[in-house]
Amino acid sequence: MAIKILSVDDEGDMEMLIMQQFRRRIRDKDLEFVFANNGAEALAKLEEHGDITMILSDINMPEMDGLTFLSKLNEKNNPYQKAVMVSAYTDMDNIRTAMNRGAFDFVTKPINFSDLEITINKTIAHIDMLVRSQQDHDQLVAIQNDISIAQEIQQAMLPKAFPAFPNRTDFDLHGFLKAAKFVGGDLFDYFLMDDNRLFFLIGDVSDKGIPASLFMAITKAIFKSHFSNKNCGTICEEVARINSFLSADNQSMMFVTAFLGILDLTTGVIEYIDAGHEPPLILRKNGEVEVLKKQGGMALCIDGDYNYVSHTITLQPSDTLFTYTDGVPDANNKTGERFGMQRVKDILIAQTTAASPKQINDSVLSHLQEFIGSHAQFDDITALTLHYAG
Structure with a gap:
């Protein structure tokens, strides 16, 4: 199943660049991208696509900037949805604010797509680890519940x-x-x-x-x-x-x-x-x-x-x-x-x-x-x- 990534950026060529750089992984159904131009559109896209696991978001955008969007994202309290923020290399104050607000990682503009792919892979691996950990926890809880029931049955016998x-x-x-x-x-x-x-x-x-x-x-x-x-x-x-x-x-x-x-x-x-x-x-x-x-x-x-x-x-x-x-x-x-x-x-x-x-x-x-x-x-x-x- 393709990993679905939401790209949020007001630059018109960002969608074309991403589709070009990741065309092979998109073709192989390894990655799937959804695009939005600002934070407000991004929130609507998240409602429309409930299976988005990673967000790649610019910080400086009109209507709703990336930091405000990140705050809204945190309110959803989804531990399996991770945000990677994008901004200019000189914009370290905003990048630091984003990290303090819970961003998982960041990349700087102009984007080095090789570095971006490494960041995407690292973020996906972290999300997978969280999902597996939760699955293991849920399985353990189910086993413990079964054992508790078995204990009650045995004692009742x-x-x-x-x-x-x-x-x-x-x-x-x-x-x-x-x-x-x-x-x-x-x-x-x-x-x-x-x-x-x-x-x-x-x-x-x-x-x-x-x-x-x-x-x-x-x-x-x-x-x-x-x-x-x-x-x-x-x-x-x-x-x-x-x-x-x-x-x-x-x-x-x-x-x-x-x-x-x-x-x-x-x-x-x-x-x-x-x-x-x-x-x-x-x-x-x-x-x-x-x-x-x-x-x-x-x-x-x-x-x-x-x-x-x-x-x-x-x-x-x-x-x-x-x-x-x-x-x-x-x-x-x-x-x-x-x-x-x-x-x-x-x-x-x-x-x-x-x-x-x-x-x-x-x-x-x-x-x-x-x-x-x-x-x-x-x-x-x-x-x-x-x-x-x-």
């Missing part, structure tokens, strides 16, 4: 009403997700399968940001779809189906570590599957903290045919199960020190037996934030805490 089951006194739970970026790849969920069975899940996608958040959304949705179905099979059968589904066409080669279980609320027995996840901690009613022993289990999406095996643990009344993602122990401070599991254990040990899951999670998060300080959080931090009252 996570359970956030606590206490989760205010009418139940036999258990309580609380979860939180603090993403390292606007959105993250961690997930948690829980729901009652029936009056006596509670399903819960915590997981971590092997990436961060938007790609991980998309995979997280798919993973969470498919788990809920399978385990909220009244006709669902055993925990091993359903996890095998989910793993097969997530593994199919997994071009991104992401995987998901997960710890999921079904708590029998009448007995305190949890049947669980550990899919390569961090080992949960159990805060026993006597104040001791027990680390759940790892018994194998591969992360989801690595082998679509993997046969998962379930195991069981029993929560006694007043026991609390603390599950988390690796962003908790792996959090670093500005010196590079790792938060570590011992600090997590110490936080749990310091809790009273009456501490609610929310109080425990708030304490963990508070200690983590104090530890990380001003250092950038590099991984998502998520915890899901379940208290069994019996």
